[in-house]
Amino acid sequence: MELLWDGLRRGAELILGGDPDVVDITALSLRVAVTSTILACGVGVPVGFVVGTTRFWGRRAAITALNTMLAFPTVVVGLVIWGLLARRGPFGGLELLYTWWAIVIAEVILAAPIAAALTAAAVQGIDPRVRRTALTLGATPLRAHLAVASAARFALLTAVTVAFGRVLAEVGAAMIVGGNIRHYTRTLTTAVALATSQGDFALAMALGLVLLALALTVNVILQLLQGRGDA
Amino acid sequence: MLEVRDLEHGYGRRNVLAVDTFTIQTGTVTAVVGPNGSGKSTLLRVLAFLETPRAGILRLDGAPIRTPAERRRARRRVTLVEQTPYLFAGTVQENMAYALSLHGIRRTEGTGRARQALERVLASDLAQRRADQLSNGEAQRVAIARALALEPAVLLLDEPASAADRATSTRLYQVLDEERSRGAAVCFASHQLEDAYRWSDHLVALADGRTGLVTPENLFRTVLPDGGGSKTARVGPLDIRVVTDRVGPVTLAIPADEVLVSNTPLQSSARNEFSGRVVRISEHDRDRVTIIVDVGVDLAARITPSALKELDIQVGATVVLAVKALAVRVF
Structure with missing residues (x-):
């Protein structure tokens, strides 16, 4: 128990003291998480919208596929991306492996199905x-979709938040395709894993606290937005 | 104005509509009557271009509407008010403004139009109210006003007065009358036969998704006594045997196709037998003739021309009509 408290105290000191390593890792993590979330939602939300609102042949199969993709083991995704981006792999020439873009690619593949599945569920509800009302009042199909999106805005916001949470907290794929290189591909989660294995419990704790704080902040913002909608 | 032909529509394996022909003329009010589940709402959604039928042709002002682009353009001239209408989040005023903005009507013009439309349905005092705080009746009136503000060429309404009291209901139907005078083609669905008769120029009966199976002539309002199964309903001077568990006020429908016609009383299983004088004979086509018999009320029977000839039925002749209790529909 003492170890835990000691780690917590020293972790807080590192954060408050603006430790350059902590700042650096947090900044990279945020950059990866925000970029991945934007790309994942950019793909996932429209796909979810189509699956949730239109009737087409194979729709049930599409929903099953989406739900299956939710359960993708992150290390397997990491492994496949590694294989694709490795020097001998089909996309080796792009030289993306062990860059933060490699992590973004893996995270988008993991988070897009979440955004899609939650969006589909949101608009289906x-x-x-x-x-119908928007259409009969003369809306174009696009504006009618916007009316649906507006009615589903809180559920859509939840989809984005959950996708962001997934990306921020993911460690397996980020470790494999990013390589956990200091200043380049070391994110909060991979750094926590490394610090713990190296016995630097204080640093691990500090980074863990930052992760928690980020998750908390995002959820508080979400709550505030929803609260305003109820008023 | 708006016309459908050979319409077929359904969901999954269920067929909901099979309508040979149905027309809403400019400057007229058409009423669609029928029991719940007869396909009225579905028909209106198809007419409003909100659902694409499995088969059939819709024409607006004579032009066939087939492609998505044509349907989109048609929707700007045809507006449907659903029975339980949806109002968007926000105030009544904002709902009006949204609808007008979809038609590209500028705010200055829109405000006046919205106010007028609300006034017409006795909803002026609701303008600043939040849509989710309205009663069903208020929401229905606001939705009608929202449609009126758009001045559609074709106005479709599903049970427009279902949540209104008597006075408001009369006002709402007067508004439809005004719309007709403006030159709109108006069509409303109702299960209230009196309303349909009183406020429409044309009346179309819908049963099991088909028009003409039940003729409006054979619809009767009555009050059924308590108890289940076989019972007697009073319609004018007639006692009609029916089989139903329904009690209280209902509409009875006797499909004209299921009325047997003979010259003499029949020894048959039919529980209802009425004697009366033929008042009208109308030939629909080669295969069908409808005769109207005054048996205390006018009752229509549809028979083949050969049967008509064989029985030598003429206007003024006395005939006997027989209807099985099970053939009488209750809704």
Whole structure:
């Protein structure tokens, strides 16, 4: 128990003291997480929207596929991406392996299905009259979709938040394709894993606290937005 | 104005509509009557270009509407008010403004239009109210006002007065009358036969998704006594045997195709037998003739031309009509 408290105290000191390593790792983590979330939602939300609102042949299969992709083991995704980006792999020429873009690619593959599946569930739950009413009042199909999105905005926000959370907390794939290189591909999660194995419990604790703080901040913002919507 | 032909529509394996022909003329009010589940709402959604039918042709002003782009353009001239209408989050005023903005109507013009439309349905005082705080009746009136503000060429309404009291209901139907005068083609669905008769120029009966199976002539309002199974309903001077568990106010429908016609009383299983004078004979086509018999109320029977000839039925002749209790539909 003492170890834990000691780690917590020294971790807090590192954060408050603005330890360059902590700042550096946090900045990279945020950059990776924000970029991946934007790309994952850019793909996942429209796909989820289509799957959730339109009837087409193979729709059930698409939903099953999406739900299966939710359970992708992150290390397996990391392994496949590694194989694709490795020098001898089909995309080796791009020289992306062990860069932060490699981590982004893996995270997008992991987070896009989450955004898609949650979006599909969100818009499926929307009263079908929303779309019909917009259409009969003269809306174009695009504006009718916007009306549905507006009605589902809190659930869509949740989809984005969950995707962000997944990306921020993911460690397996980031470790494999990023390589955990200091200043380049060392994210909060991979750094925690390394610091712990090296016995630097204080640093691990400090980084863990930052991760928790980030998760908390995002959720508080979400709560505030939802609260305003209820008023 | 708006016309459908050979319409077929359904969901999954279930067929909901099979309508040979249905037209809503400019400057007229058409009423679609029928029991719950008869396909009224589905028909209106198809007419509003919100659902694409499995088969059939829709024409607006004579032009066939087939492609998504044509349907999109048509929707700007045809507006549907659903029975339980949806109002968007925000105030009544914002709902009006949203609808007008979809039609590209500028705010200055839109405000006046919105106010007028709300006034017409006795909803002026609701303008600043939040949509989710309205009663069902208020929401229905606001939705009608929202449609009126768009001045559609075709106005479709599903049970427009279902949540209104008597006075408001009368006002709402008067508004439809005004829309007709403006030159709109109006069509409303109702299960209230009196309303349909009173406020429409044309009345179309829908049963099991088909028009004409039940003729409006054979629809009767009555009050059924308590108890289940076989019972007697009073319609004018007639006692009609029906089989139903329904009690209280209902509409009875006797499909004209299922009325047997003979010259003499029948020894048959039919529980209902009425004698009366033929008042009208109308030939629909080569295969069908409808005769209207005054048996205390006017009752229509549809028979083949050969049967008509064989029985030598003429206007003024006395005939006997027989209807099985099970053939009488209750809704």
